[in-house]
Amino acid sequence: MTSTPKPLAGRSLVEGAAQGELLFADTGLSFWGGVDPFSGEVIDRHHPLSGQCIAGRVLAIPSGRGSCTGSSVMMELISNGHAPAALVLAEADEILTLGVLVAQTLFGRSLPVLCIGKEAFAGLRGAGFARVEGERLSLFAQAPAADWQAPTFTPADRPFSSALNLSPQDQALLDGSHGKAAQMAMQIVLRMAELQGAEQLLDVTQAHIDGCIYTGPASLRFAEQLVQWGAKVRVPTTLNSISVDQRRWRELGIDPALGEPASALGDAYMAMGAQLSFTCAPYLLDSAPTLGEQVVWAESNAVVYANSVLGARTLKYPDYLDICIALTGRAASIGCHLDSRRKAQLIVEVPPLDGLDDSFYPLLGYHIGALSGSRIPLVYGLEQAQPGLDDLKAFGAAFATTSAAPLFHIAGVTPEALDPAQVLEPGATLPTERLHLKDLLHSWRELNSAREPQVDVVSLGNPHFSFSEFAALARLCQGRHKHPDVVVAITCGRAVLEQARAAGHIAGLERFGVTLVTDTCWCMLGEPVIPPAARTLMTNSGKYAHYGPGLAGRPVHFASLAECVESACSGQASGRLPTWLQPAVCKESPAHV
Known part of the structure; x- marks a missing residue:
């Protein structure tokens, strides 16, 4: 040895x-x-x-x-x-x-x-x-001695830094004056603040809770313990998607072994005072934060959108730290809460491209996320394309899938980078990545894991569908009907669904044959919404194209929304590359075509 x-x-x-x-x-x-x-x-x-x-x-x-x-x-x-x-x-x-x-x-x-x-x-x-x-x-090099005895490490009696500047209210929470739940929450907030190197806490104006997703018995046990201790949120709080459609899980055929605890978990967080929102796209709600607002949001795509597109201030908060901060109203003053920590750390240059469709932005976000790692990128080359909010939503969700960074900047597009100099440290020389079409073609093929053309399920709404996405889909589906053997399912928040229904978009989609699912998201959906016999999925989401093979156990076709509609009608994926990506194939050597 x-x-x-x-x-x-x-x-x-x-x-x-x-x-x-x-x-x-x-x-x-x-x-x-x-x-x-x-x-x-x-x-x-x-x-x-x-x-x-x-x-x-x-x-x-x-x-x-x-x-x-x-x-x-x-x-x-x-x-x-x-x-x-x-x-x-x-x-x-x-x-x-x-x-x-x-x-x-x-x-x-x-x-x-x-x-x-x-x-x-x-x-x-x-x-x-x-x-x-x-x-x-x-x-x-070889297995160490099996009889080795691990020394015992006992957590310190006070697992937080005494160097933190605590307000009288912080101290009262810590002392238990506001109940056991708030006391435990403050202990965890402070312990994490110590690990993060914070010196003080700041006030937050709202929270978005991701911990309401049911991952197993421990997740429900955690929430119900807080309720038993009298937990009440101290700031306005919204809830992420839960693991089932709380109103319709029985109708959808969900096993009660999942439906009952997953629904109970949502109820537990509402018992703490959180709003019944159940959406992974809280930026679509009227309560979305504004430029410079200090918030505590969890759910990776929501965090990235809040920071990048809204210009709000949040870290990529872990599940459970989110509710601890909501119970105290206080967060560590670090990271993207501070202007100085929101500067770009990497330059990414995108080549000029013509004929872009909506598949471009999730693919680009997925690719740039992998390049960035934990670095905040500043993306050049999209100034003329002027991506819309749905494009930025799709970009951000895919970016958050492959990157650990909580923020991106797009020159001339996102609010803090309208003047790119504002997100560059004066005098700093940043590494630069110049993208080529062949790089994006590689990521396209990575997201397209399906090898047979058959399409059994079309997955839309990861993140949750917006009002404008409903409008675009209604136009594409007008006067048509899906193939009888294809399931087309859309996940969305209740509020957006009612807006789309009032505008007349839902009636046409129901005639087309879609299944509408609220409260939950494709990252939590499985059988029987996905029929047991289904072999292949299709999506326009870069995020779900990545996670789908592992979560659903089936390969995925990735393409634009229009291509998804065509495949929903035919039951087959065309395999066509978007026009903007086709030149990359022409430049490949014959061995790779």
Whole structure:
């Protein structure tokens, strides 16, 4: 048995000790949509660890990415015994760390989380086994001694930084003067603030809660415990999509084993004072924040839209930290809450393109998200295209799928980059990525995982459909009817559905044959909304084209909304590339055509 001559030193995000086989990847992993919360299998079919099981292994990934619900999946895995033995990161990840902290606080179960930096992380490739002990990481070529006893790490009595400047109201919350739920929430807010390096807290004006998604028994147990402790939100609070259509889940044939707890979870958050909104697109509500407003939003696409398109100020808040801040009205004054932390860190240049359709923006967001990693990009080249709000919604959702960054800027388009100089640090020289059509063609093929032309289900509304998307779809479907063997289902929020119905768009779509589902989203939908016999899905969402193969267990065709309608009528995907992408094929060598 050999090990590294000297253990690697890092920053312990959650104290603890564990050892096991090292499972290494150099690509960030979204636990929501990427890891099965009941088995620990990696189900992201685009990830290099696809098919691997993380349970009991030391998982080494650069960071998380994608969904804020990763914290809930992490907590669920810890609760049911399918979590990794330890988590080793290249850079601190708040979403995954928060899931561990909540499991530790509420359930008394935990795992060590260690951040070792990018340089040391790169050296882990090829190592067979690892042991984490507090701030140290040891590597082994062979399995280390099985009789090793992990030292006990007891959380400090006061797990938050005394250096934080607390107001009298903060102190009253912390002392329990406003009840046990608010006290526990403030403890978690402060503990995370310590990890984030904050020195003070700030007031937020509203919250959007992502933790209302049912990931398993632990997610319901958490919410119901807060209700039992008398939890009440202190700021206006909206709720993300839940896991079922609360009014129609029985009618849709959902198993009560999911329908009942998922519906109960939504009820628990409403019992805390949250509004019945149930949408993953809260920016479509009348309550959407304005430029410069300090908010706490979770749900990755909502966060990115709020920061980038609305110019509001929020971090990419993990599930459960969102409700803790809603219960206290206070958040750490860090990151994108601060003007200085909203500057661009990467330049992306998009080539001039003609004949763009709506498939361009989700594809571009998906590609740029992967290029950006955790860096905030400034995108040049779309000044003349002037993407609309639906385009930016689609771009942002796909960007949030592959990137850990909570914000993007588009020169001449997004509010803080109307003058790009405003988001550039004076004198800074930023790395630049120049996109080529062949790069976008590669991402197109990655999103198009289906190999047979048959289309059984057309998935629309990820994120939730907007009023203008309903109007556009109604025009495309006018006077037509879908193929009898194809399911066309749209997920949307209740408020937008009623607006579209009042405008007359829904009657025509119902004649076309669509199924309308509110309250939930495609990331939570499965059988029987997706018929058990269905083999292939089609979507215009870059986000769902990525997550669908893992979540639904079926390959996906990705295309424009118009192409989705054509396939809904014919039952077949044409396989046509959009006109703006076709020149990329002409430039390929014959071996790749």
